[in-house]
Amino acid sequence: MIKQFIPQEICLKCQSCCRFSQQDSIWSPALLNEEVQGLLKNRIPPLVISPNKRIRLTHLSGQSNLFCSFFNLQDNKCKIYALRPFECQLYPFLINRKGKKVFLALDLHCPFVEKKLKTQEFKEYVLYLTDFLNDSPQAEILKNNPQIIQAYSEALDLEELKI
Secondary structure (H helix, E strand, O other), X not given: OOOOOOOHHHHHHOOOOOEEOOOOOOOOOEXXXXXXXXXXXXXXXXXXXXXXXXXXXXXXXXXXXXXXXOEEOOOOEEOOHHHOOHXXXXXXXXXXXXXOEEEEEEEOOOHXXXXXXXXXXXXXXXXXXXXXXXXXXXXXXXXXXXXXXXXXXXXXXXXXXXX
């Protein structure tokens, strides 16, 4: 598990993540190979996982956006929080590809991190995440799961990763 930066009570009040404007959004959570197997073992319906190892997005009645299939709109919580994918644990931080380089990046749409961007707490967390992701087991997981590394055009690159 990744140590979380954003306090849970703040996340639960937010109306930003887990919502998408289009079906094939680059922002929809990609799954690690082992997460696909773990979800299937926990009786998550295979139809929720797309062939490109992403969580399928769904329309909820009366809503214009699409939502993660595991998002509960009534309480703003994840139905599989204990099993939530690596990308969800990492968010609002992202693994961003720019050419042949890979970066720890940040989605600036998160209101909490936007306020914390210049704080020492933020800088320390970025160092923690960079060290965590550059550690051999994590770096190997990222190498073996290229679907998790995306080219986010609207992300702020923070640190280059050694992948």
